[in-house]
Amino acid sequence: MFDYQLHHIVVTWLRYAGDIIKNSFERDIWIDTKESDRDLVTEMDRFLEKDLVQRIRSGFPGHRIISEEGFGDTVRDTKGFIWTIDPIDGTMNYVKQRENFGTMIGLFYNGNPIAGYLYTPMDDKLIYGIVGEGVFVNERRLKPMDVSHLKDSILLTSNEYLLRNDLNLQEIHAAAFSSRATGASILKFMQVIEGKAATFVMPHSHVWDFAAGWAICEALGMKCTQSDGSPLSILQGSSLVVANPTVHQEVLEIINQ
Amino acid sequence: MFDYQLHHIVVTWLRYAGDIIKNSFERDIWIDTKESDRDLVTEMDRFLEKDLVQRIRSGFPGHRIISEEGFGDTVRDTKGFIWTIDPIDGTMNYVKQRENFGTMIGLFYNGNPIAGYLYTPMDDKLIYGIVGEGVFVNERRLKPMDVSHLKDSILLTSNEYLLRNDLNLQEIHAAAFSSRATGASILKFMQVIEGKAATFVMPHSHVWDFAAGWAICEALGMKCTQSDGSPLSILQGSSLVVANPTVHQEVLEIINQ
Numbered sequence: 001m002f003d004y005q006l007h008h009i010v011v012t013w014l015r016y017a018g019d020i021i022k023n024s025f026e027r028d029i030w031i032d033t034k035e036s037d038r039d040l041v042t043e044m045d046r047f048l049e050k051d052l053v054q055r056i057r058s059g060f061p062g063h064r065i066i067s068e069e070g071f072g073d074t075v076r077d078t079k080g081f082i083w084t085i086d087p088i089d090g091t092m093n094y095v096k097q098r099e100n101f102g103t104m105i106g107l108f109y110n111g112n113p114i115a116g117y118l119y120t121p122m123d124d125k126l127i128y129g130i131v132g133e134g135v136f137v138n139e140r141r142l143k144p145m146d147v148s149h150l151k152d153s154i155l156l157t158s159n160e161y162l163l164r165n166d167l168n169l170q171e172i173h174a175a176a177f178s179s180r181a182t183g184a185s186i187l188k189f190m191q192v193i194e195g196k197a198a199t200f201v202m203p204h205s206h207v208w209d210f211a212a213g214w215a216i217c218e219a220l221g222m223k224c225t226q227s228d229g230s231p232l233s234i235l236q237g238s239s240l241v242v243a244n245p246t247v248h249q250e251v252l253e254i255i256n257q
Numbered sequence: 258m259f260d261y262q263l264h265h266i267v268v269t270w271l272r273y274a275g276d277i278i279k280n281s282f283e284r285d286i287w288i289d290t291k292e293s294d295r296d297l298v299t300e301m302d303r304f305l306e307k308d309l310v311q312r313i314r315s316g317f318p319g320h321r322i323i324s325e326e327g328f329g330d331t332v333r334d335t336k337g338f339i340w341t342i343d344p345i346d347g348t349m350n351y352v353k354q355r356e357n358f359g360t361m362i363g364l365f366y367n368g369n370p371i372a373g374y375l376y377t378p379m380d381d382k383l384i385y386g387i388v389g390e391g392v393f394v395n396e397r398r399l400k401p402m403d404v405s406h407l408k409d410s411i412l413l414t415s416n417e418y419l420l421r422n423d424l425n426l427q428e429i430h431a432a433a434f435s436s437r438a439t440g441a442s443i444l445k446f447m448q449v450i451e452g453k454a455a456t457f458v459m460p461h462s463h464v465w466d467f468a469a470g471w472a473i474c475e476a477l478g479m480k481c482t483q484s485d486g487s488p489l490s491i492l493q494g495s496s497l498v499v500a501n502p503t504v505h506q507e508v509l510e511i512i513n514q
Contacts, residue, residue, distance in 0.1 A: 096410055096434065097448065097453040098402070099453065123380065145353075154353055154354070163419070163430070177349070178440060179416045180416070180440050182439065191354065196353065196354040197354070
């Protein structure tokens with residue numbers, strides 16, 4: 001039985017985090033780089049992750065946490081409840097655009113998706129999925145737009161990978177109606193989940209970048225797998241293909257041809 | 258002296274058009290293709306253009322009109338008042354995503370920009386510029402975000418052109434912090450005007466795709482030229498480089514190296 005008190009805690013925390021992020025534009029924020037000059041982290045990423053981690057530890061002492069900025073646990077097995085947290089997905093957009101970013105939270109039990117949350121504060125949009133219950137957009141049950149084939153709809157990826165032709169992305173681009181690069185996993189997951197794009201394909205994605213979206217796909221009956229079709233795991237980063245079952249099969253055939 | 262009654266007519270018409278577009282999602286809309294399978298037109302593009310053209314003809318009998326769907330005039334000189342209209346820019350997004358599209362209207366006198374309007378109905382966002390008066394976002398005077406160099410910010414273009422490396426776009430992509438493809442000129446103009454991206458570069462753009470944005474750039478002191486730096490004209494489609502003067506110079510050097 002899904003714990004709706006936990007759900008309420010997550011949803012109210014997302015709005016709280018969103019308000020803090022919006023207020024951060026009123027002052028200078030501290031920005032640093034991680035592995036590369038283009039991999040940004042800000043004081044807001046760290047503050048928000050630390051805050052949520054503390055709340056989980058105090059409210060759910062047995063739960064473990066996989067998170068982007070290092071305040072979580074070192075997780076080597078999937079036993080019990082595990083949270084995944086990306087406090088600001090699309091940090092570059094947060095810094096450079098002040099929009100097109102958001103917070104992603106996933107919840108897993110024994111490695112299986114239980115619930116996922118995607119929240120973009122600038123347009124106050126919340127998509128969540130609870131496995132066995134369904135998917136909701138701003139508290140309305142989602143009716144996804146119909147996407148019958150790749151050729152009728154849009155590929156979402158990153159231009160770096162498209163230009164390198166990783167995973168045959170240029171073939172997928174040519175087979176699709178068009179392609180878009182929006183610069184944050186959260187936006188690409190939202191568009192595919194709502195049927196506004198046919199597929200989201202990435203040669204590499206971190207656990208906190210795909211876990212919440214994966215859980216929502218699971219709640220919706222949408223496919224979210226590695227690029228060879230094998231299942232994802234919250235224990236390791238992976239390639240990623242997200243689509244409804246028909247388009248997912250089309251994309252896998254192009255990748256593995 | 259700018260005619261604020263005309264301004265009021267345009268602004269109220271944009272909201273009216275936006276409401277009609279939003280209501281169109283409640284029913285099936287008629288969709289056709291133009292020059293290619295990927296160049297879509299809908300009954301809404303045609304209905305809205307015809308409606309605005311009729312209002313301009315009745316309210317401003319001496320004015321001429323350059324428009325996408327063919328209800329305007331054949332314009333071979335720049336004398337007097339000329340309107341440019343794109344009723345739905347990003348028709349593919351309108352059909353496939355139900356967001357990320359909008360209406361663009363420009364006004365010119367003797368070939369010189371007077372005013373430009375960009376309106377995206379799904380987030381009810383209006384950016385307009387009146388030359389000599391300034392630029393406004395939802396009726397608040399625009400304070401653009403500071404973009405000092407291409408390397409600190411984002412290139413906006415289309416993936417088709419990026420993959421073909423037209424205008425050295427792959428070099429510009431490499432010199433920029435990152436690149437994005439959003440799929441509609443109106444969104445790219447909005448992001449550059451607000452400083453959310455460094456530059457918008459296109460190998461080809463129709464007059465109705467650039468005229469409104471050009472007028473807003475003119476009102477803001479931003480550069481909007483052909484790819485060799487020469488001025489745009491409302492009499493012909495053209496390549497396009499939009500940026501603040503510093504970044505514009507950087508981009509022109511990469512294109513013409």
